[in-house]
Amino acid sequence: MSEETKSTYGISSEKTVTKTDAPTLDYLPPKPRSYNPPIGLIGTGGISESHLSNYQAMGLNIVAICNRTLPKAEVLRDRFYPEAAVCKDYRELLGREDIEVVDVTPHP
Numbered sequence: 001m002s003e004e005t006k007s008t009y010g011i012s013s014e015k016t017v018t019k020t021d022a023p024t025l026d027y028l029p030p031k032p033r034s035y036n037p038p039i040g041l042i043g044t045g046g047i048s049e050s051h052l053s054n055y056q057a058m059g060l061n062i063v064a065i066c067n068r069t070l071p072k073a074e075v076l077r078d079r080f081y082p083e084a085a086v087c088k089d090y091r092e093l094l095g096r097e098d099i100e101v102v103d104v105t106p107h108p
Contacts, residue, residue, distance in 0.1 A: 031058055037100035038063040040093045044072040048105045052080040066093040 039060060041048060044067040055062055062081040066088070067073040073086040087093055094102065 036061050038098050039101045039103060040064040040066065040096065040099040042066045042090045042093060042102060042104045043106040044069075044076050045105060045107045048076065051103055051105055052076060056080050063098060064093050064096060066090050 036059070039055065039062050041051065041062060041064070044065065052062065062084050064085040064087060065073045065077050065081070066086070068088060070086060070088045073088075077084045077086050093099065
């Protein structure tokens, strides 16, 4: 292969750039009308506030919040779901019979 061929191999001589707008996608599933499972949240790090505020906006049911630092769990409970239980050990939350969905939000 010649040096000229090596420098242009696989490269188009046409240098046009076009902009394409991303399509609007309706990709979020609808909230079930008759199912609102009890949710337990494990971890009260930075992202957990976003989860809790969105659960609250959707009218979902958080029944327990767990964190190794109990005061952090209590602060979020008081702010978002005052009726929720708080616990320090995730095994306590996982052992509850009333929780159907667990949201795990620890730091990566």
